[in-house]
Amino acid sequence: MKHIDKIMRAVAFYTAVAVFLTLLPIVLSYSLGYKIDYNEFKIYKTGMIYVSSHPAGANVLINGRLHGDLTPTRMEELKPGTYKVEVRREGFYPWERDMEVRPNMVTKADRIILFPVAQEMKKVATSEIADFAISENGKIYYFTRYGLFRSDIEGGSLKKLSGYSAWPKNIIGKKFSPETDRLLYFDGYKVFVIRLDAGKAQPKGGETAKVEEVFASSDPIVDVFWYPGSSYIMVVSEKDIKVAELREGALKRNIASIYKFNSRPRGVYYNEDAGILYFTDKKSDAVSEEDRCLYKLELKENFFNNMIRMLVKRETDEGYEKR
């Protein structure tokens, strides 16, 4: 090894050592959240605030002073304490919060949503609309005093489906059947079904939708659900759960009460995929109204069909209510 190589290597080695020893406290103190005050030769603990917003690119003010970077950003080497953090972006409502910075810790505000000041409104339809429903396949159905209309999701291709206009005043709920070929709606005591594909069976020029009252209850209705296949509905009233068969134009429908509540249900949930109905009810031996249980009723197709068959049979034998 030549002498000059030795010198160069020594220079390189000691430079590397010097670089390592110089950078080590800087990198470590930065990583750990310490700040070195070179003027006073003091080390103190700091913390950090991390801010991200949706949409990104908002200004951040900390104690009223503008931070250089836009969101998402972090403000480092903050002395422990409380800071007023504001997130502002033109055209959006500002966001602000007092955030506490703890030593060697990161305080995060990473789910800030900025809402636009002026929403862009677009008029979809102008007729006198009593109510409406939007199907999963992107159609809007309008219940108007001139009848039932349908448009695409932007309000275009408006088409009158039916002249029916006797809509209930207080529609509680509207539900499309799983196949989206029917739409049910109900008020406190009645359930109606609109057959949206009725036009297929009609001569050209006839109405393409048909509205039919399918169920009337003597007890206030809590909720109504579709059973897969769209040929049955489940009506949950304050007194019981009934299933009703939907047979077009039937004068009499098969209706079965499958459960009688001990008390008015306070919550009902139907899992369409699993075919399970969940509800709360007071225990039969309960002394207090609050002594309630959560029940589940499995209404899988085979079980349900068999049950309906059985009920229909029993109905004849035992004189179950028939409509």
Place this chain on the structure above:
Amino acid sequence: MKRDRFYRRLFEIIPGALTWGTILGLFAFAFIRPVWVAIFVIVFDLFWVTRMLYLTTLLVFAYRRLAREKGIDWVKRCQELSPVDGLKCSHIYQAVLFPVYKEGMDVLRASIDALMRSNYPKDKMIVVLSVEERAGAEPWESAVRLAGLYKDKFFRFIATRHPDNIPGEIKVKGANAAWGAKVLKDFADSRKIDHSHIVISCFDADTCVEREYFGCLAWHYLTNPDRNRSSYQPIPVYNNNIWHARSIARILELASSFMQMIETMRVEKFVTFSSHSMSFKTLVDVGYWPVDMISDDSAIYWKCFLHFNGRYTVIPMYVTVSMDVATEKGIIPTIVKQYRQKRRWAWGVENFPFVMMGFRKKNSIPLGVKIRRAFNILECHYTWAVWAVIVSLIAPLPLLFGGGLFRQTTIGYNLPSVSAALFRVSMLTVLIFIFITVKLLPPRPPDVKPQKRIIMIMQWFFSPVVALVLGSTPAIDAQTRLMLGKYMKFYVTSKHRHISKQDIA
């Protein structure tokens, strides 16, 4: 005897135990003390980046030296030397020993042709092909054919067969090399050639020397007052088939070339590697290459080091010897081949117990030297085994297992960004690697498309991925085997040449 066995096992266990202790310790601490591990990772990353920058600087120095000495007519320089200790250039015989296993005729012929192209007087060159008997008839027949072809071209061309199952030997290259050297000794003695007038080079079968190699070797040998207490190490490059090798294999072989170049700048820890040369007298005096160790190339250095009580050095020579890149046609077979080759290199960790056992018995070596050299071996193998694991696998552990509280700390938050920033700084060295790669590349063969040059450059940007796959794992494997006493067998890296249409024509 029992005590010796105990110490040998202890020294065999130490490297693996250190490596596994580090890996498992960091893994465990990532759960219980994630902040400590995060601090360790950042310190290690910074250390590694600084080390990379330092070593790359040495690489630049070594490359400059290599480029500067490229045009020197070493033979002429030798001839101009006045006799040193009564020794003149014309006295020096260059003996070249090729231990051969199953390497084909094409591989050997290219290596011997390279000897023919060297500018050293051929009447001062002795070639020895020592063929393993267990390799079968074909390699031996090739050796005999080659002896017939080249017998008049050199002072002597010897083909010999290394018998299998000699007591005390294991199936390693060193045993074959030792056999060839003994045959050479018989020949030298029969011709009454002074052993100190012979410089022996032990080459892998695929080693092709530069034109000036033997001139350079002779000059260093003559001008070195401690010529018999030195080995002479050229810079190995893997140019023979580099244009036809897989990128992953090219990166690894280029990296090992660069590492050797860097080592030439650190002579105090420089150890012989692969093809190397030394005084034949010394080789005979120390009892030839070890016949029971896989890493014969470095083991011979340590054998000499112990024999001469620590007064033995390796002289770097800024000439290249070119070898084959260990490659295959498919990517997976190439990775497997590279893995096995690197694991064999990493098996050099067997030198640690060998040297430590030697140190125990050699009171004449100063304690300071013993500590320094033992540390050098250990540090080299330890960092080889742990660096990629720490950088890639341990670094994310505090974040994965440190829990929500750790992620809320500033160090938990800064760990990924600081590590990434340090990694980007280390990638600056890639630019230097690209520059030196381009400079060291042999001319592009006609059957290789010009676009391949771009691949040769771009391949370096994948080096971190290659390092993750083949950086530490072979070393961990080798150290674990040694630790558990599951000793490795010699895996011969098969050498196949790409035959271009031109060659066939």
